[in-house]
Amino acid sequence: xxxxxxxxxxxxxxxxxxxxxxxxxxxxxxxxxxxxxxxxxxxxxxxxxxxxxxxxxxxxxxxxxxxxxxxxxxxxxxxxxxxxxxxxxxxxxxxxxxxxxxxxxxxxxxxxxxxxxxxxxxxxxxxxxxxxxxxxxxxxxxxxxxxxxxxxxxxxxxxxxxxxx
Numbered sequence: 001x002x003x004x005x006x007x008x009x010x011x012x013x014x015x016x017x018x019x020x021x022x023x024x025x026x027x028x029x030x031x032x033x034x035x036x037x038x039x040x041x042x043x044x045x046x047x048x049x050x051x052x053x054x055x056x057x058x059x060x061x062x063x064x065x066x067x068x069x070x071x072x073x074x075x076x077x078x079x080x081x082x083x084x085x086x087x088x089x090x091x092x093x094x095x096x097x098x099x100x101x102x103x104x105x106x107x108x109x110x111x112x113x114x115x116x117x118x119x120x121x122x123x124x125x126x127x128x129x130x131x132x133x134x135x136x137x138x139x140x141x142x143x144x145x146x147x148x149x150x151x152x153x154x155x156x157x158x159x160x161x162x163x164x165x
Contacts, residue, residue: 030143032055033136046113046116048111049134057138067097093118097132116128
């Protein structure tokens with residue numbers, strides 16, 4: 001009888017100690033930084049953001065880029081829209097922010113090229129071209145390939161990666 005009780009206790013301990021239901025992912029580390037840039041003919045409506053030295057970037061990483069939406073943001077809450085972001089104007093016309101993530105493996109330097117396209121770049125108002133705020137999040141590609149959250153939602157990405165900014 002003592003052997004049965006001992007075996008039962010041991011098996012109960014073994015079964016309950018082998019669960020892996022922790023919510024912390026120590027393998028997925030994201031980094032973030034913010035830039036403010038203006039787009040004009042002098043820079044060919046293209047800006048570059050070099051990833052700061054304090055942000056580790058690897059060849060397999062990807063960048064997520066968000067633009068601050070000043071019309072929907074408030075003093076208490078920033079609203080971030082994922083790139084690409086398209087603005088449509090009436091009666092016709094458009095402007096679109098897009099980006100490229102560039103990684104130089106030889107020098108271990110990463111940068112993000114953000115560019116503004118439009119059917120009439122010269123006609124764009126200053127609220128589209130000037131002092132645009134971008135938040136850039138660098139994440140491992142495994143996180144981006146099969147994300148546990150909606151990558152279009154910066155707050156969800158922030159929470160999932162436990163980012164502070």
